[in-house]
Amino acid sequence: MILRMLLFKTGLIYTVKKWWRCIENIIHVQQVLKVPEFNESMQENQLYRKVSLYLNSLPTLEDSDFTNLITGKKPNDIVLCLDPNQTIDDNFLGAKVTWTNSKNCFVLSLRKADKRRILRPYLQHIHTVSDEIEQLKPRDLKLYMNIKDQQGNGRWRSVPFTHPSTFDTISMEEDLKNKVKSDLESFLKGKQYYHRLGRVWRRSFLLYGPSGTGKSSFVAAMANFLSYDVYDIDVSKVSKDSDLNSLLLGTTSRSIIVIEDFDRFLMEKPRNENLSVIMKFMDGILNSCVAEERLMVFTMNSKEHLLIDPAVLRPGRIDVHIHFPLCDFSGFKSLASTYLGVKDHKLFAQVGEIFQTGATLSQAEIGELMIANRNSPSRAIKSVITALQQTDGDARASGKIGRSKKFVEEVGETGGVFCSDTGSGGSGGGYTGREFRKLYGFLRMKSNKVSHSFDSGSEKRDGR
Ligand SMILES: Nc1ncnc2c1ncn2[C@@H]1O[C@H](COP(=O)(O)OP(=O)(O)OP(=O)(O)O)[C@@H](O)[C@H]1O
Ligand SMILES: [Mg+2]
Missing domain, CATH: 3.40.50.300 (P-loop containing nucleotide triphosphate hydrolases)
Incomplete structure (x- = not known):
């Protein structure tokens, strides 16, 4: 009892455990298996992710002598996370296994005598538990982008998707x-x-x-x-x-x-x-x-x-x-509600009339005007009206643009969404794609001028 207290108090227990593990390794023939983070073509190894989820959920991690504390998804969340080079034990069907978090891989060590009996069911168990964890916790979504590695081969690089x-x-x-x-x-x-x-x-x-x-x-x-x-x-x-x-x-x-x-x-x-x-x-x-x-x-x-x-x-x-499609009056109202918190406004009637004439802008352009003037809904709506008026003249002069075409979806598969095409042309509306692009490019140029006058410091649209 005194010896145990002494060991705990002095931290010697850690060293003793390490020695004991070495002695065990000498007595029993061990089988060592690696789970690398990437496969040979440098793609992410999904088993590595699962093992990581599984190990970080083990109760033995809480009881281990040291481990890492990191913030979780919510600001006040603190989660345990295996330290690099940390080793933890796990028990499965009466057999003891050890995991070491090595550089870019997890190393599983188990007795050879247990391998045949437990390895497959143990890996299956890891799959099941990690799947359950994934179902329960809100997934941390990832955005993967393809990059070229030094050999010129493509591989994925991920960042959190937020x-x-x-x-x-x-x-x-x-x-x-x-x-x-x-x-x-x-x-x-x-x-x-x-x-x-x-x-x-x-x-x-x-x-x-x-x-x-x-x-x-x-x-x-x-x-x-x-x-x-x-x-x-x-x-x-x-x-x-x-x-x-x-x-x-x-x-x-x-x-x-x-x-x-x-x-x-x-x-x-x-x-x-x-x-x-x-x-x-x-x-x-x-x-x-x-x-x-x-x-x-x-x-x-x-x-x-x-x-x-x-x-x-x-x-x-x-x-x-x-x-x-480009924005129409109902799209404008929905943007006004989300961007300005305005469900109705005395200027709406005027906006509606301008849309009736065929004037239109993209949602991004209207959104930018609203963000730039978000402290004053009246000013924001007026700025949209001015921008629409400028496009209105051009559109009427061209005689091409009609009211913005409704969202259309078409589907050709059982159980899907069904066709509700309201327009005449395949690419949307009574004008050809080229004419439309030309006109739209022109509208954008015009409206960019307008938006600059309101928001000279505004960021470029969506980073483009
Ligand atoms: N229908 C919409 N509803 C709400 N906001 C919108 C809508 N369309 C665009 N926006 C706003 O405009 C910005 C640009 O939109 P987005 O990048 O989705 O357009 P896009 O159609 O992908 O354009 P591109 O063809 O140039 O890639 C977004 O930040 C978004 O907030
Ligand atoms: Mg886009």
């Missing part, structure tokens, strides 16, 4: 928003259904529309809604097919794979190559991800040039098409 966009903050037709939400919810529950059809459990979306209408914000809202990680593929950094394949194989389930500005990728290729390149690329994405529970999202400003061959966007390649 984009605050949600479906509530996006101004969009309520009906469509609800349809997309229920589409995503039924996707989440759809594993059995997809399997019964003999299909891979995944779904692909095309978000198309002018710049600043909320496509990227929508992807972030989808990720937050589903609690999915985001893999953002920068196609300019993908040099060869094998690169793309290994990147895609390195994605995890419960994730959204996003290819932004897909039309730009298309435009950069020589014209006759477009179709085959794009189809190969899309099929690569769709087929390589045999592992399931993934969404694929393509964004683009216009799908006009893809209409050359409808096969590119056929159901199966793209399941859901969502058009993001």
Whole structure:
């Protein structure tokens, strides 16, 4: 008893335990197994993440002589976390195992005599426990971006995904928003259904529309809604097919794979190559991800040039098409409510009338004017009116632009959202994509002038 007290008080117990472990290692033949953080192609090893979750939840971590304390997700949260080089014990089916947190890997050590009996069920146990932990705790979402390593091969680099966009903050037709939400919810529950059809459990979306209408914000809202990680593929950094394949194989389930500005990728290729390149690329994405529970999202400003061959966007390649139009009066009201906290205002009638004439701006442009004048709703609305008036004249002079086209979604798959196209043209409205782009570019130039006059110090739109 006195000896034990002495050992504890003096901290010698730590040294004794270490010696005892060494003696045990000498007496019993040990098997050592490593769980590296990255696999041979430098992709994240998912088992490493699971082991980390599991070990950090072990009660023995609390009882260990030393460990790390770090802040958790909430500001007041403090969580225990294995120190580099720390060793902890675990018991499973009566066998003792030890884990050491080594550099970029966890090292599992167990008696050879126990290996055959416990190793498989033990690893299965780790899977189950870590999955349970993941289900219980709000996931820390990650944003992965592809980079080129020193050898020129693509690999993922991740940062915490903290984009605050949600479906509530996006101004969009309520009906469509609800349809997309229920589409995503039924996707989440759809594993059995997809399997019964003999299909891979995944779904692909095309978000198309002018710049600043909320496509990227929508992807972030989808990720937050589903609690999915985001893999953002920068196609300019993908040099060869094998690169793309290994990147895609390195994605995890419960994730959204996003290819932004897909039309730009298309435009950069020589014209006759477009179709085959794009189809190969899309099929690569769709087929390589045999592992399931993934969404694929393509964004683009216009799908006009893809209409050359409808096969590119056929159901199966793209399941859901969502058009993001420029702002209309109801979009304006919803922005006024979120940005200015104003549900009604005496100037609304005037704004409504201007929208009636065909004037329009992107949600990003209206949002910027509102943010710049957020202390005075009247001034904010007046600034939007002035900006709209400037575009109004141009639009009427061109005679092309009609009221901003409604959000449209089209779908070609069982159980999806159904077509509610309200417009005449494939790329949205009674004007061609090129005319629209030209006009829109002009509108943006105009409105940039306007926004500068109100908010000279404002940041560049969304970092672009
Ligand atoms: N529908 C919308 N509802 C609310 N805010 C919006 C909407 N559209 C754009 N915004 C605001 O404008 C900014 C830019 O939007 P976003 O980046 O999502 O546009 P985008 O359609 O992806 O543009 P681009 O085609 O240039 O990539 C965002 O910060 C967002 O807050
Ligand atoms: Mg975008």
